[in-house]
Amino acid sequence: MGSGRLLILGEVYELGTVLPANGLDYINIVDTRDGTTDKQFEGVKPFEVLHILLLGQTRVVVATEYDRMAMWDTYIMYGVNWGIKLPTPKFLTEGPGNTAFTVEADGVSFKAFSGADGSLVLEGKLKSKATGTPAFISGYLIVPVDGGLEFLNKNFEPSGSMKLDGAGMPSTITAIKEGFIVRTGSALYKLAF
Amino acid sequence: MQGFSDGGKAVRKKWLLSAAVFAMLVMALQAVAASEPKLLWKAEVSGGVVAVATTGKVAVADKTKVKTIGADGKQTWSWTAADDVRFMAYGNEGELYVAYANKLSRISESGVEEWTSSTRSVAYSLIVLPDGRPVLGYEYGVLCFEKKGGKLSWEHYAHEECDV
Numbered sequence: 465m466g467s468g469r470l471l472i473l474g475e476v477y478e479l480g481t482v483l484p485a486n487g488l489d490y491i492n493i494v495d496t497r498d499g500t501t502d503k504q505f506e507g508v509k510p511f512e513v514l515h516i517l518l519l520g521q522t523r524v525v526v527a528t529e530y531d532r533m534a535m536w537d538t539y540i541m542y543g544v545n546w547g548i549k550l551p552t553p554k555f556l557t558e559g560p561g562n563t564a565f566t567v568e569a570d571g572v573s574f575k576a577f578s579g580a581d582g583s584l585v586l587e588g589k590l591k592s593k594a595t596g597t598p599a600f601i602s603g604y605l606i607v608p609v610d611g612g613l614e615f616l617n618k619n620f621e622p623s624g625s626m627k628l629d630g631a632g633m634p635s636t637i638t639a640i641k642e643g644f645i646v647r648t649g650s651a652l653y654k655l656a657f
Numbered sequence: 658m659q660g661f662s663d664g665g666k667a668v669r670k671k672w673l674l675s676a677a678v679f680a681m682l683v684m685a686l687q688a689v690a691a692s693e694p695k696l697l698w699k700a701e702v703s704g705g706v707v708a709v710a711t712t713g714k715v716a717v718a719d720k721t722k723v724k725t726i727g728a729d730g731k732q733t734w735s736w737t738a739a740d741d742v743r744f745m746a747y748g749n750e751g752e753l754y755v756a757y758a759n760k761l762s763r764i765s766e767s768g769v770e771e772w773t774s775s776t777r778s779v780a781y782s783l784i785v786l787p788d789g790r791p792v793l794g795y796e797y798g799v800l801c802f803e804k805k806g807g808k809l810s811w812e813h814y815a816h817e818e819c820d821v
Contacts, residue, residue, distance in 0.1 A: 470792065472799055473782075474815055490815060496786055499801060499811035606694075615693065624693045638709040643694055645709050651701050652715055654730060655694040 469502055469538070470494045471524065473516065487512035487529065493538050507536055507544035515556040517564055519579045525564045527556050533564070535582060546582035550575075555597045559605060560618040561585070567594045567607075576620060586620050596635035601644050602657050608634035608646065628653055698730030710747035718742035723755060725768070734768030744783035746791065748804065754791045756780035761793055763807060772807035776800060 474490030489512050491505035508528045515527040519535070527533045527550065534547035551569065559565030563576040563585055571593035576585040596608035604623065605616040611631055617623040628634065628646065636647040643656030704719030713728035723736045723745070740758035747753055751766030761780070762773040782794035789804040799813040 470786065472794065472813065474794070492813075492815075494799065494813050496788075496790075496792075496801070497811075499799065499813040501813070626693055628696070629699070636707075639711075640709060640713045641711050642713060643697070645713070645715060647707055650703065651699055652707070652717070652726070653699050654697040654713060656697055657694050 468496050470496050471518065471538070473513075487514040488516065489513065491516075491524070491526075503538055503541055505536055505538075506542060508532065508534055508547075514552055517556050517558060519558055519564060520562065523579060525556065525579070527553055527566070533566075533577070533582070535564075535579065548577070548582045555594060557598050557605075558600050560600060560603070560620065565598065565600070565605065567598065571595075574620075588620055590614060590616075591622060591625065595633040596637065599637040599639060599644065601637070601639045606637055606644065608637060613646065700726055700730055706742050706745055708745035708747055708753065710751070712751070714747065714751070716745050716747070716753050718745060718755070721757070723753070723764070725753070736764055736768055736770065738762065743780050744793075746783045746785050748785045748789050748791070749787070750789060750804075752804075754783060754785060756783045756793060761791065761802065761807070763791070763804070774802055774807035774809070 472492050472494055473488045491513065492501050493503040495502050508526060511528040511530055511532060513526045513528050517525040519525050522538050524536045524538055525533065531549055531551050532547060533550040534544040537545050553566035554569050554571055555567040557565050559576045562579040564579055566575050572590050574590060575587045577583065578585050590607060592609035592614055594607050595610055598605050598607040603618055607614040610633055612625060612627040615624045630651060631648050634646050634648045638645045643654065646653040646655065702717045704717050706718035708716040715726040717724050720741050721738045723738060723742060725733045727733045738755055738757040742755055742757045744756040745753060753764045755762045755764060756776065759776050759778055760773050761776050763771045765771050776793055776795050778796035780793050780795060783791065785791050790801055790810055792799060792801045798815040801810040802808065803810050
């Protein structure tokens with residue numbers, strides 16, 4: 465979160481009673497020199513955070529329970545920079561053009577929101593149901609779908625798809641220097657552009 | 658006039674040639690821009706804990722057994738933890754940090770255990786800072802370790818009882 469700053473996330477439990485939690489309710493920025501608290505995110509309390517996205521160096525986008533999405537610039541102490549009503553998305557990730565990209569509960573409908581003010585930039589539908597969090601890499605939004613990958617270009621238009629032999633339900637995409645790694649339940653795939 | 662006319666044809670030919678070259682360049686660039694990624698390798702894995710280095714190296718843990726895969730897709734070394742692995746993360750020197758039970762181990766790029774430190778409780782998360790120090794979430798907050806020797810660098814105590 466900028467030089468020397470670390471975002472930490474936590475769950476709060478009643479003492480002596482470890483109950484299952486819905487999401488995160490402790491979001492702090494810590495100074496990595498000594499571990500002291502730099503900033504604490506209070507803007508969406510008491511709602512629990514179900515998804516979190518780091519947008520650029522300083523901004524955090526959260527999707528919370530009770531259908532709310534908000535952006536917090538981690539250099540401000542109180543409040544949020546913007547907040548909108550939005551049914552809890554299935555996936556939240558960075559999209560092209562500094563957007564927050566959400567895949568809705570049906571796994572197919574998507575929306576892109578401006579990171580600056582939360583306005584809706586665009587909405588559309590994927591060809592297949594997303595099975596994991598999409599990743600924006602090398603100008604493409606790469607979406608894990610049943611049996612492979614689907615690609616959207618910088619304008620959120622479908623730009624191709626790819627079958628991965630034996631992939632099943634790919635779940636995780638991790639960027640590396642020369643491409644990305646796709647993980648499924650039983651295999652890893654290394655791909656490069 | 659003849660000479661002038663010939664000159665005009667020559668200019669037109671140059672323009673046509675330039676336009677053709679430009680069109681080919683545009684097509685080539687579009688082909689590159691539209692190119693889909695290529696599969697370099699696939700590795701069958703078992704186990705639920707995976708760490709990926711930006712260099713393309715991968716570590717996979719199946720219970721206590723840690724196996725690493727090089728950027729070329731071939732297995733490099735393996736290491737066995739004293740308990741089931743919960744988290745792994747690569748550092749910027751190719752080293753691998755492995756969290757298991759209430760321990761954190763640093764494994765060198767060549768697979769040698771360099772140090773093991775206590776984490777007080779099981780880990781709930783593990784990352785490596787850009788300066789190479791591992792940071793681990795535990796039952797009551799966050800622990801940061803020195804990359805050499807594994808001494809505690811600092812701890813962040815959460816304001817309330819937290820799993821971080």
